[in-house]
Amino acid sequence: MIVVTGATGNVGRTLVQALTTAGEQVTATSRGISAADVSEGVRHSRADLVDAESLRPVFAGADALFLQNGGTSAHLLNPTQILDVAHAAGIERVVLLSSQGVATRPRSASHGSTARAIEDAVRRSGMGWTILRPGGFHSNALAWAESVRTRRTVTAPFGDTGLPTVDPADIAEVAAVTLRKDDHSGRIYELTGPALTSPRQRAGAIGEAIGEPVRFVEQTRDEARSEMVQFMPEPVVDTTLDILGEPTPAECRISPDVEHILGGTPRTFTDWARRHAALFR
Helix, strand or coil, rough: EEECCCCCHHHHHHHHHHHCCCCCEEEEEECCCCCCCCCCCCEEEEECCCCCCCCCCHHCCEEEEEEEHHHHHHHCCCCHHHHHHHHCCCEEEEEEEEHHHHHHCCCCCCHHHHHHHHHHHHHHCCCEEEEEEEECCCCHHHHHHHHHHHHHHEEEEECCCECCCCCCHHHHHHHHHHHHHHHHCCEEEEEEECCCHHHHCCCCCCCHHHHHCCCCEEECCHHHHHHHCCCCCCHHHHHHHHHHCCCCHHHHCCCCCCHHHHHHCCHHHHHHHHHHHHHCC
């Protein structure tokens, strides 16, 4: 049995599908999960990573765990408690969805040090472990969906700064492989897409996918910050804008790890836009 936390998210939902297709028994969990979120035969159970005790019945009978790092709520987690509960339940392997920022922004509490603390807890857990460190997701472009649908416009800062964003489907497939095979134990994988793309290029790819031009409007950093602080903590916003506007060489590096593990080229942003075109029409 494999437990997938964050099972209704961009990565978790696809991971559950990949594991069940491979014949694995899966328990899908998140705070608000329901039967409508999973296919027939997939066990589902509500639990909250912030409450380690709520995970005890979820972990019962499992031997592997996919642990997402809590995203913007990561600072609320007690990873040692979560992992102690998992180990006591008999789980032998954990795959952690971490962040590239552990290596590239180690001084950032939002992107580096908090994620590092969770990684350290995983290493000390007594279980076999694999750590996945993606950069930005292709699916971050869903923040533009409403403006594309209603105005055929994308508004974003740093219009011509490229980053190798990664498809959540590739992250999920890498996670499925590392959960099922123990030869990835003790490894850290950096997950990126196959090419640098800029916000302007991604807007163009969405336009091609929906068959209509999408206009790109470049914001200043201050304009973008004013919008982002409405739904993200200020430290997260500031570090995110630093990455988007002045990425380090490491953040621009195209990693070979997805191709190495999956045996094929990572999915491009254009691929992702075509698969999700209906969300932008």
